[in-house]
Amino acid sequence: MTFDFYLGGYGRDSYRLTLNNGSLSCSQYYGVPTEHDKIIKISNNEHWEKLLSFLKNCSWEEVYDSTILDGTQWELKVMGRGIRINSYGSNVYPDNFDVFLLLLNNILNEAEIHIDG
Secondary structure, three states, rough: EEEEEEEOOOEEEEEEEEEEOOOEEEEEOOOOOOOEEEOOOOOOHHHHHHHHHHHHHOOOOOOEEEEOOOOOEEEEEEEEEEEEEEEEOOOOOOOHHHHOOOHHHHHHHHHOOOOOO
């Protein structure tokens, strides 16, 4: 399975989450990216399963874009387990993006990371 999520932009914290060998590698940084500094095991994690169940029902567009140059950009790539999402946005989000962040933050609580949209 592939899971790769980025959210960040000018003048704000950035986040990078990638799935590697059954663990979610999480980075929170301002400016220049750093090494993944938090690891969350996702096997038998009920919050991870809820997120995957939610993503199976998402029909996100490939691009959500606005004419605003500064702001927040995000990208999500998920492949596997009946899910195929490859979506990007700049200052525009799918209607249920807030639900996605809520479910993701439930997983990230363990690492004391909270992503604000």
